[in-house]
Amino acid sequence: MEKPIRVVKDSMIGVKLPDYSRHSAIVASVLGKNPGPFTGPGTNTYLVGRGRRPLILDTGAGVAVYPELLARGLAELCGSQELDKIVVTHAHGDHLGGVRQIRPRFGELEILKMPWPGHDDAAGAPITALADGDRVEADGATLRAVFTPGHAPDHLCYYLEQERAIFTGDVILGAGTTVIPDDTGDLGQYMNSLRRLLQLDPELIYPAHGPVIRNAREKIREYIAHRELREQQVLEVLREGPHQVMAMVKRIYIDVPAFLHNAAASSVRSHLRKLHKEGVVVEEEDNYWRLS
Ligand SMILES: [Zn+2]
Numbered sequence: 001m002e003k004p005i006r007v008v009k010d011s012m013i014g015v016k017l018p019d020y021s022r023h024s025a026i027v028a029s030v031l032g033k034n035p036g037p038f039t040g041p042g043t044n045t046y047l048v049g050r051g052r053r054p055l056i057l058d059t060g061a062g063v064a065v066y067p068e069l070l071a072r073g074l075a076e077l078c079g080s081q082e083l084d085k086i087v088v089t090h091a092h093g094d095h096l097g098g099v100r101q102i103r104p105r106f107g108e109l110e111i112l113k114m115p116w117p118g119h120d121d122a123a124g125a126p127i128t129a130l131a132d133g134d135r136v137e138a139d140g141a142t143l144r145a146v147f148t149p150g151h152a153p154d155h156l157c158y159y160l161e162q163e164r165a166i167f168t169g170d171v172i173l174g175a176g177t178t179v180i181p182d183d184t185g186d187l188g189q190y191m192n193s194l195r196r197l198l199q200l201d202p203e204l205i206y207p208a209h210g211p212v213i214r215n216a217r218e219k220i221r222e223y224i225a226h227r228e229l230r231e232q233q234v235l236e237v238l239r240e241g242p243h244q245v246m247a248m249v250k251r252i253y254i255d256v257p258a259f260l261h262n263a264a265a266s267s268v269r270s271h272l273r274k275l276h277k278e279g280v281v282v283e284e285e286d287n288y289w290r291l292s
Pocket residue numbers: 090092151152170
């Protein structure tokens with residue numbers, strides 16, 4: 001039998017979602033309208049809470065058409081024009097970037113997230129610091145912050161107690177896999193974060209990009225298996241001798257179009273950094289060697 005070359009087989013390319021939709025009595029979403037190869041149809045900005053004053057979880061990228069769409073979505077989904085507060089998964093621009101649009105229109109709302117010094121300025125206002133385990137209350141909904149670094153050092157997922165659901169931000173996406181940046185990301189931490197999410201035994205995942213995931217535990221296991229297979233592939237290529245990153249990308253990502261090879265290289269570097277920390281791989285003049 002031929003060896004599998006990837007575990008996660010779907011991708012964000014071509015995924016379409018409605019501009020806004022209601023998912024349950026306490027969760028609805030409005031699309032950030034920032035489509036792209038990594039964001040899919042755009043960031044999902046979630047409205048959480050039962051009543052006419054939900055909190056908003058993630059804010060999109062600051063696209064000009066978004067505030068009007070949010071106002072329409074709020075009217076349609078919640079029968080109101082009010083928000084309670086802003087909760088953010090992490091400081092990347094497509095999550096924090098809409099804060100400066102939302103506050104002038106919907107009031108000087110509190111902004112809650114785990115601080116990431118130097119990266120939170122995009123909010124344009126002070127942050128209320130959240131830490132692992134902190135609770136955030138909305139009408140009929142309780143969120144619990146779960147520290148899940150790896151994709152970003154400030155990443156919080158939010159566990160919604162009433163639905164055994166997790167808002168996973170960029171840790172788990174509705175299609176394809178997430179990028180682990182090779183500078184500010186950490187694959188070892190990311191793997192621990194995935195295992196931590198699995199321990200929460202969730203039923204449902206509300207990702208920051210792509211459709212809602214109804215087989216939550218299966219998806220998390222799939223994500224773990226995907227990275228484990230990638231690590232094996234990196235080690236197998238290195239068994240043949242030292243390689244540079246792009247040469248590895250061309251061997252491992254044979255089914256990935258060339259315009260995504262830079263992102264793939266970032267992932268390979270993240271694997272190499274993890275393996276380097278574990279004492280399995282060394283680097284010399286842009287070449288990576290396997291030690292054992
Ligand atoms: Zn991100």
